[in-house]
Amino acid sequence: MDNKRELIFEATEKIIATKGLQGLSMQQIANEAGVAAGTIYRYFKDKDELIGELRKNVLRVVANHILKNSREGTLEQRFKRIWFNIVDFGRQRTPANLSYEQYIHLPGIDSDPHQTFEKTTFGELHLLFEEGKAEGLFHSLHNKALFAVSLEPAVALGRSIRRKQLEYDKAELELACNLCWQTITKQTKRSYQDYE
Amino acid sequence: MDNKRELIFEATEKIIATKGLQGLSMQQIANEAGVAAGTIYRYFKDKDELIGELRKNVLRVVANHILKNSREGTLEQRFKRIWFNIVDFGRQRTPANLSYEQYIHLPGIDSDPHQTFEKTTFGELHLLFEEGKAEGLFHSLHNKALFAVSLEPAVALGRSIRRKQLEYDKAELELACNLCWQTITKQTKRSYQDYE
Amino acid sequence: MDNKRELIFEATEKIIATKGLQGLSMQQIANEAGVAAGTIYRYFKDKDELIGELRKNVLRVVANHILKNSREGTLEQRFKRIWFNIVDFGRQRTPANLSYEQYIHLPGIDSDPHQTFEKTTFGELHLLFEEGKAEGLFHSLHNKALFAVSLEPAVALGRSIRRKQLEYDKAELELACNLCWQTITKQTKRSYQDYE
Amino acid sequence: MDNKRELIFEATEKIIATKGLQGLSMQQIANEAGVAAGTIYRYFKDKDELIGELRKNVLRVVANHILKNSREGTLEQRFKRIWFNIVDFGRQRTPANLSYEQYIHLPGIDSDPHQTFEKTTFGELHLLFEEGKAEGLFHSLHNKALFAVSLEPAVALGRSIRRKQLEYDKAELELACNLCWQTITKQTKRSYQDYE
């Protein structure tokens, strides 16, 4: 049954989110999932595979959240939707988000699942950025750099809110989002104050 | 002699940087440092203390790099110096930088050394941001948010360059830096194109 | 199965009896019990718990032996039965007896299992001694003192026989037992020689 | 200097008396003695030798205490002096006494120092018992048995008082001592009550 597999999956995600990858034993997972330790090996070759599958899954979930409705509307609407998707996802205390942050900064990110994730997520953003540059609307920066200046702030803001280092404030986020949008666009006519 | 202690320290940092915190055994450290396993315990109570001391040390190093010369010159000069400090540090493949990224996203960051680090680093930036806001130069955002929109991009850019996802390009960085500066400032007179 | 637990128990008791508590390693126990080292930890939290459980068990066994049939018959019959129970148990080269002597003279006897043992064993003897004193048959000494003069000799004799410092001699023991009985009783009519 | 040797000796005795033989490390001894760990090896070949020497020493001290003034006076006076020597020594919380009780019930008592101790102490008592038997005053029991019925009570009483299981009561001890004396003597004329 894939039911058991799912149970194991969720149990593992939950433990990683709360206690981290460090103190993660198969017994713990079995207990949390309510199955026997041996059962895990019916669904996953070994611990590495379980962790690997989980990583893939987490990245898939993250990509889905971030890219939700990312194709409708104008460039600006699409950008801002993604920007808020990132903030909203980052704010959550879900296992997916919490374990995501642990995976992302591990040595060996060159690994397969992460490559795929990057391609999926970034492929979509790639299109957005390229379009913006083709229209002469965005600055002529590499996409990675465009992401860094316009979307990393969203990642950081979501995290800060989740960690209670920053209160959730719709107006402040709107302003930040607009600033990010303007950062990548070569806007000349409208003045900054329009947004404040 | 503090020589041995230093050797152990560096060996541990190196291993964490390359293989991560996961597969870190005392024997490995001993081998890398060229000492006997038991020797480590003359300098550190146990593994936890070793890791803890290392964490403190890494955070200290990072703070030093980032805040280098952060008090001289105009607000703009100070901001840009810090911005580039962040990029330059993030670009390095030093053990300090590599292990920093692993520490920073672990569960339990509320711990002591990290608090101190935050206070040191952020205290300095705090002053900068407050000054800018007092002068009416910066947007009225919380400091965390100002950091997110103006300095997180630098963190991300440094990392991307180190990971070869982005080539080091002085001009591109200058532009990005200026964009970040403008993002937090309520500039009206100069147009964006001035920087391109 | 409690089979493994029992195996571990017996192996440990045996090693303590022969080699003492000092050189007692988990590996040794595992070897003697014919199980893997890790298996011990399925049944006992750690070495301390194993030793503690063993201690409790040994004390229980000792109490059982000593108090066997200790309630039937006259005061004299009861006393003498206990006296011989003590000698007989002390003579044995059983692990229970051998490890008992090691536990009993360790620092920290105030610990729980020992308290219980004392209460069990001594509670029974308490009744005996109190009865004897109430009848005006025993000397007015504290029970501990009555034990010391009348039953410690039995402990010592059993031990000496076990250690081959004294041959087992039924007649000699009978005499000694009678002497002990007379020691605690305020006998006036019968002369000592009656027993020789 | 034999001063250092003595320091090490006393430190070891003290630790054994308080914490037992179990948790006894050379470093601990060195700390307690105020010398370096390596220094111990100038005076003792290894840990075994140190413990062995200590054992010998302790047994010597014990023998001295017990046999103090054991040769003066009548048989009765000599016996009673020894009896009280035993009680008085056993009552003390001295390292010598506390570690004695730990040594005495260890496996491997057949070892050299203990043999010598037995010979010294028991040799003296041997004479006493033989004399008593030759005079027809003592029961015809083996010396070990005579010791068991007459002096083991003193050992037990001293220990009980030290452990606060029994209060020190001169009169009670006098009575107990007399009972012990009468236990080994074939007294016919005097009745027991004379002592109460």
Next chain:
DNA sequence: TATGAATGAGTTTTCATTCAT
């Protein structure tokens, strides 16, 4: 298919002993 007891290699940690200073 599921279990969970058992394994044993691997990990952290201790500690008697050595040896350069």
Next chain:
DNA sequence: CATGAATGAAAACTCATTCAT
């Protein structure tokens, strides 16, 4: 002589994995 840093073998303990039921 004395030191105490360093050693490394051995101890306690953990945990991924296997396998009989």
